[in-house]
Every structure is written in structure tokens, then in C-alpha cells.
Amino acid sequence: MSLLICGSIGLDTVKNEHGSVEEALGGSATYTSIAASYLCDEIAIVGVVGEDFPAKYVEVFENKDVDVTGLEVAPGKTFRWSARYDDLNEAITLDTQLNVFESFSPQILPRFRNDQYIYLGNIDPVVQLEVLSNIDSSHLVAADTMNLWIESKNDELRSLLQKIDLLFINKDELKMLTEEKNLLKAAREAVNLGPKYVVVKQGESGAFIYGVDLMFFTPIFPTVAVKDTTGAGDCFAGGFMGYLANQDKIDKKTLKQALVYGTVLSSYNIEDFSIHKVAHISREVIDKRYEKLKSLTQI
16 A cells, blocks of 8 residues: 655754764655655655755665655755764754755645555654645545644644554654643543544654554663654654555554564664665565564563
8 A cells, every 4th residue: 555755855054972864865754755765666756846955865765665756846956954963862952954844845745645655754743734634545544743833823833633544753852732631641632632543652662652542552662873863753754654554454463563664664764864864674574673672561
């Protein structure tokens, strides 16, 4: 089954204690689609870049068989983000230049309007709603969000939550959204806002999925080779959605397996800057790490 991904595509400049990169390929749609490409046969992205977007980065998507016909090249400059990490658990944003992304209005081609699975990266909920207004049918709709939208566009975000099946969110944002300090109560309240399931990202503490009929937790994959956490949450979502979109059904077992695959793809991403590691692995090594993580959680 196919997976349609809408989100940001940009150029990142990142510095931390392990080194730095300048104008590296980044953005939510980038990380999500690259991670998903190992697990899903049909992936397409919807996004916008400027005329200065390097051709070599378009080739990265094409080499992973990601359909880029929905990638608009607009007059102007590509979205840019600059940050440093004093602590790898938290990025300190130094500069954000929206450029062509500021006026992004997603154009959903007719052949994408009946995609079985839809993933909306953590972009403006108004844009996320615009995407959904152009979708005729879907099997599952998932979305990510962030503190900026919870604070500045709460009404629009709540409207979105009523139209999706699954929400990706980190623990602090979940508490902010629901105004609940207890994480389990917060997850329960998030489900009451509309989605059937909420996937809560907890950084070094792992992740869990919660729904009326499901509660499942997975720890992180233990690795000491952590260089850069940029895009980890997006790779997590990519692994999750990529696995889910390639299955014939959505049930408790499949959702649990998707959570573990998401954790595995995220673990590869943090081992290098940008997509340097996650773009150069294989399904074979992914499955080996999946089995290893499963063995660590079984008695």
C-alpha cells in the first residue's frame, strides 16, 4: 500500500560536541520518507523547495524510490534551520528562515488523493488541514505536531485532531496540549480529542502507543554511538508509518511491531549527522536490530 508524506524539506546547519554540518539535507518529510523507504514499497512526498535546492539532494529521494513529483520548486530560497546542541536532548534554534515554505500551499496531484496512508509532518495545522481537504479516501491518517502550534494555533490543531487516526507527539508537548501532568492521563485525554491512537515519544525513555484498546511500550535501542539527534522523531515516525503502510491490516500486533520498527530507524539516525547514516543502511540490518530490540524486552 502507498504512503503519502507531507512536511518540510530544508537545509540544516547543526553544531554539537561531535562536530557540525552546514546546509545538510533536513526537514520532517526528508527524514520520514528516507526512514520509511526501507519498509514500504510506495512512498510519495509533498513539499516545497527553492530554486537553490541542490540537485544532489533530489537524487537522495530518487535513489530511495521516493516519488518526488509532488515536490514543488518555487521561486526563491529553500527553508533553512540552524541550531546548536549543548545537550543532545534539546536543540537550541539559532536561526529559522522559512523562505518559500512560508507561503507553502500543498498541491495534491489527483493520483495521490486516494493514497491508503497519509502522514502529516509537524507543520502548520492549517496546512495539514488543507492537505486533508484534498484527500478523497484514506486507510489511516497520522500527524505530528509541536509546541509552536499548540501555543499559537490551538483551535486549528484541535480541529485537525478530530480528522486523524493517529497522533505522534513528544511527552512534553502532550502535557502542554492536554494540560495534564500525568502522562497516562494526558494520553487518555489526547485520544478523547479525536485520534484513535497517540504515539508518545519520550527521548531516552523510549516510546509508547496508547488507545482505548491498546497500551504498549518500547525502550530505545541501546547505542553509545550518538552523534546527532536531529530528525530522530521524524525517522521514528517514518519507521512506524513505513511498516504499517506495507501491512494488510491494522491490529494490536501490527501497531506494536510498528512501534519497534520506528524505534529501530530512529536509533540509526542518531548515529550520524543529517541523513548520513539512515540513508546508508539496509533492510537486513534493520531487521537484525529489530530482533535484538525484541529480545531485550522479553523475559
